[in-house]
Amino acid sequence: MNTETSNTAAVRSDVQAILDRPTAQVLVIGGGINGVGTFRDLALQGVDVILVERSDFISGASAASSHMIHGGVRYLENGEFRLVRESVQERNRLLRLAPHYVKPLPTTIPIFSTFSGILSAPLRLLTHKQAGKPKERGALLIKLGLTGYDSFSRDGGTVPRHEFKGHKKSMAKFPKLRDSVKYTARYYDAAVENPERLALDIVGDGRVAGSGGKARSVNYVEAIGSSAEGVVLRDTVSGTEFTVKADVIVNTSGPWTDLTNIALGKSTSFMGGTKGSHIVLNNQELHDACAGGEIFFENNDGRIVLIYPLNGRVLVGTTDIEADPSEPSVTTEEEVDYFFELVSHVFPTIAVDRSQIVYRYSGIRPLPKHDDTAPGFVSRDYRIEQTVFAGDKKTPVLSLVGGKWTTWRALAEHLTNETLGLLGTTRTTSTENLQIGGGVGFPTTTSATEAWVAEHSGALSKARTAQLLKRYGTKAAEVIAYIAEHSDDAALVSLPEYSTAEIDFLVNTEYVVHLTDVVLRRTIVAFTGGLTQPVFDELAGLIGSHLSWSAEQLAAEKTLAVETLDFFHGLVLEAGTAGGGTPEAAQQESFTPAK
Structure with missing residues (x-):
């Protein structure tokens, strides 16, 4: 990966903190949700502990989610009962621990038959295969699944039990x-309205x-090799290379776990991710048709898909396609056609077209290697693999295989416990009831x-204060x-719901390195279709001024951002000034593995 905009950039303070003391008990490689x-x-x-991320925090697979915290009712069909139980427990827990970002989500399943699928379900459960044309899941099968789901979901009445309605009431x-x-069957899961901001809270909590230097984190630093002295790292902003020695190395690189291990000198074949894409539509009719909740259903091909009102727009997803993690993941036109078809499957009179797409995104799920198992049947559970660091032939390396947004806290607990065991110590603090970031006192x-x-x-x-509370939780007090x-x-002239001081706060306190960090992750302005040319230009000027970019650096940042936004998200903007940045750099910003 190479996201440099200047080969002479000064060493950042977070990098300097590691250079001043290049040792730690644990080095965590990968700043997705499970790494943070x-x-x-x-x-x-x-x-x-030191955490390094080769791009921005939460910019890879974790940035390509369906914005849901859910138990995974469909995983029951795969027999993943442990995962479902843990997932619903973690869903209920996150509703309590992060109420500023995690909200109850009413979810409706439209059902078009009564008994369909009841005979083929056992085959899917036992073989993880689909015989012949997919059989639509009928009411009886869905009723059985939701009844089981309710039994896993009991937690003091956190969410209501499911309910069924007939044709008349449904219509x-x-x-x-x-x-x-x-x-229609209705049950509750949870939505995470701004997952990137939740993850930033998690980093901040760590x-x-x-504090005092025992927990250091830095973005835009990649693991590039190994030596007897430790893991060789490179700051992609300044080009500085350095080595960190740790007692335990934890690889949480998601779908790029094998590629990171190769960079560290150890060949592994743990991973077999699949691509999932989404589009975001500005379609008020479709938004209103969902009646305030997610529509979650089976498409004609048997794939479980969703239509989900979110942040004033409508999220439509997702696909499940074999993917190569060494290649950038983008939403194709064929996938867009698939999304339009699935909308028409349940809302046949609502017109959707490409002019309504305000944002698109795609990512690779960090699934385990699955050989000939169909993507939809690949386990969404996780495991931890232990190997030995190639540099000194003795330092343990823990590689995370799998994992998803919903279970990040429980997964981190398991991974931490294994790490503590290797360090010869034990847990002193539980995270089970520890509120997160702006959720404290929310x-x-x-x-x-x-x-x-x-x-x-x-x-x-009061209106402005309420706006900041909604945006940042109780961390709004810091803003x-x-x-x-x-x-x-x-x-801001072009974006009046933000102010100059607020943007300065984000840049000053939230590890901003590139223009894309703000437009894609510190705010949701791009996701909701609000990144107009005037907004882009004004934000670039403010961020460049705060970070003391030269005219050349500003031009390079704008060019890199324009190419990234176009290639990955279908947003067409103009840099306005000549400067550096290449299509290759744009592709590498979040998705290219360490070399």
């Missing part, structure tokens, strides 16, 4: 549904827990919200203090 979760958990145990609530619907009732806003408004209006200190809350 493990970093946080280790830091909470008092472990001296009354969802009048745009295909008229041949016989029933750094606070290990008000969950109208009266509590009003009280929080009244207490923290200060010089800001408000920053704004007060800098006496500047002027709204």
